[in-house]
Amino acid sequence: MKAIIGGTGVDRISHFHSESKEVSTPYGPVELFVGSGEHSSLIFLPRHGSSHSVPPHLINYRANISALKQLGVDELISIYAVGSISDALKPGEIGTLSDFVDLSGGGRLHTFFTGEESGVKHVGMDEAFDRVLTASLHAEDPSLKKGGVYVCTNGPRLETPREIRMFASLGFDVVGMTAATEIALAREVGIRVASLAYSINWAAGIGGADVEFIGDEEIGRLKDRMISLCLKVLGE
Ligand code: HPA
Numbered sequence: 469m470k471a472i473i474g475g476t477g478v479d480r481i482s483h484f485h486s487e488s489k490e491v492s493t494p495y496g497p498v499e500l501f502v503g504s505g506e507h508s509s510l511i512f513l514p515r516h517g518s519s520h521s522v523p524p525h526l527i528n529y530r531a532n533i534s535a536l537k538q539l540g541v542d543e544l545i546s547i548y549a550v551g552s553i554s555d556a557l558k559p560g561e562i563g564t565l566s567d568f569v570d571l572s573g574g575g576r577l578h579t580f581f582t583g584e585e586s587g588v589k590h591v592g593m594d595e596a597f598d599r600v601l602t603a604s605l606h607a608e609d610p611s612l613k614k615g616g617v618y619v620c621t622n623g624p625r626l627e628t629p630r631e632i633r634m635f636a637s638l639g640f641d642v643v644g645m646t647a648a649t650e651i652a653l654a655r656e657v658g659i660r661v662a663s664l665a666y667s668i669n670w671a672a673g674i675g676g677a678d679v680e681f682i683g684d685e686e687i688g689r690l691k692d693r694m695i696s697l698c699l700k701v702l703g704e
Contacts, residue, residue, distance in 0.1 A: 469509055469510070469511060469536075469539055469540040469541045469542070470509060470510050470511070470541060470542075470543045470544070470545075470702040470703070471510065471511040471512070471513060471536050471541045471543070471544045471545075472510070472511075472512050472513070472544070472545050472546075472547065472695070472698050472702070473512075473513045473514075473515050473532070473544065473545075473546040473547065473650065474512065474513070474514050474515070474547050474691075475514075475515050475516060475546075475547060475548055475549055475646060476516065476520070476549040476668075477549055477666075477668070477687040477688075477690070477691055478514070478547050478691050478694070478695070479514040479516065479517075479518055479519070479520050480501075480512075480514065480518055481501075481512055481691075481695050484501070484503060484507055484510075484512060484695075485503060485504045485505045485506065485507050486501035486502055486503045486504060486507060486510075486512060487501065487502055487504055488500075488501055488518075489501070489502050491535040491538060491539065493530075493531045493534040493535050493538060494534065495528060495530040495531035495534055495577075496528050496531040497531070498513070498528070498531045498532055498534075498535035499514075499517065499518060500512065500513040500514075500535060500536075501513070502539070507699075509703075510699075510702060511536065511539060511541060513532055513535070513536065515527055515529075515532060515646060515650065523623065523624040524622075524623040524624055524645035524646045525572070525575070525576065525622050525623055525624060525645070527646065527649075527650075528577075529576065529577070529578065529646075529649045529650050529653050530577055530580060530653060532650070533650065533653040533654050533656075533657060533659070534580075534657070536654075536659065537657045537659065541659055542658070542659060542660060543598075543601060543659070543660050543702065544654055544659050544660065544661045544662075545601070545605070545661070545662050545663070545664060545698045545701065545702065546647065546650060546651065546654075546661060546662075546663045546664075547663070547664045547665075547666070547694055547698075548565075548618070548644045548646060548647050548663060548664070548665045548666070549644065549665075549666060549667075549668050549687075550615075550618065550642035550643060550644040550665045550666070550667050550668070551626070551627075551632075551642065551643045551644070551667065551668070551669045551670065551671035551672075551679070552641075552642060552667040552669070552670050552671060552674070553619075553632060553635050553636050553640055553641055553642060553643055553671050553674065554616065554636065554640075554641040554642075556613065556614065556615055556616040556641040556642070557613050557615040557616065557641060557642050557665060557667050558667060558670075559667045559668060559669055559670060559675075559682050560667065560682055560686060560690070561613050561666070561667055562612060562613065562664055562665070562666045562690055562693060562694055563612055563613030563614055563615030563616075563664070563665055563666075564597070564602045564605055564606065564612060564613075564614060564615055564662060564663060564664060564665070565597055565615050565616070565617075565618045565642075565647065565663040565665055566597060566602075566614065566615070566616055566617060567596060567597070567616075567617045567618070568596060568617065568618040568619070568620060568647055568648045568651060569617060569618070569619045569620065569638075569640060569648070570620050570648035570649070570652070571619055571620060571621055571622075572620050572621060572622045572645070572648060572649060573622045575622065576622075576649050578649050578652060578653065579652070579653070579656065580653065580656050580657065581656065589656075591652075591655055591656045593652065593655065596651050596652070596655060596661070597651070597661060597662055597663060598660040598661055598662050600660075601660055601661070601662035601701070602662040604662075604701045605662055605664065605697060605701055608697055608700050608701050609693075609697050612664075612697075615641060615642055615665045616640075616641030616642065617639060617640050617641050617642075618640070618641070618642050618643070618644060618647050618648070618663075618665060619635050619638075619640040619642070619643050619644075620643075620644060620645060620646065620647055620648030620649065621643060621644075621645055622645065623645035624645065626671075626672055626679055627643060627671060627672045628672060628673075629672045629673025629674075630673075631672070632671040632672045632673050632674060633673065635671075636674075642665050642667065643671050644665070647663060647665075651663065664694050664697070664698070666687075666690045666691075666694060668681050668682050668687060669681045669682065
């Protein structure tokens, strides 16, 4: 099975024949959409819930990834709205991610390996993003950018201009609040992941005095492009 996890602006996908399903996991219930007919090997999971009601720091990441694993998912494309720090990915552009830095602060339930029955295990992150799956995204859409390094903050507040200047000086390209936690958990259970980031703003202090977001219509167009790319690459 294959899955798409969508976030801000990608809470539901059209033209996807699916049924809503509640999956129970040791970490809590998860609502997701299981494809039917021509989409029967695909699952769509909106990480903030289908009505976008869960903020990034309170998402039950373990339940989400555990539900996908339970349903037999071995390949995942996850989609993230981000703010742009460098020119690698500018507002209105879509790109893949090459690496991440986790600055979410350690307060999240971010691992399956909590000792006792679940054991103590240190999963390698040398290749957090699957090279083959990422290459298939670029092969299918040569206009896709190489979005670079994602820094994950805890949120839900946006960053201060000085935080963004620090991130820029460390070579980070885009900022968001979810990818590091989600991808690390997917890697812990052996799910291969490639990620699409789409930028909706210049990060604080970069584009001007205040952070300004691109419009809903543009977000809608980016979403359609990303979903059709995911469907092609995941063989749907
Ligand atoms: N900061 C953090 N997360 C984000 C941003 C941002 O500027 N834009 C979209 N997600």
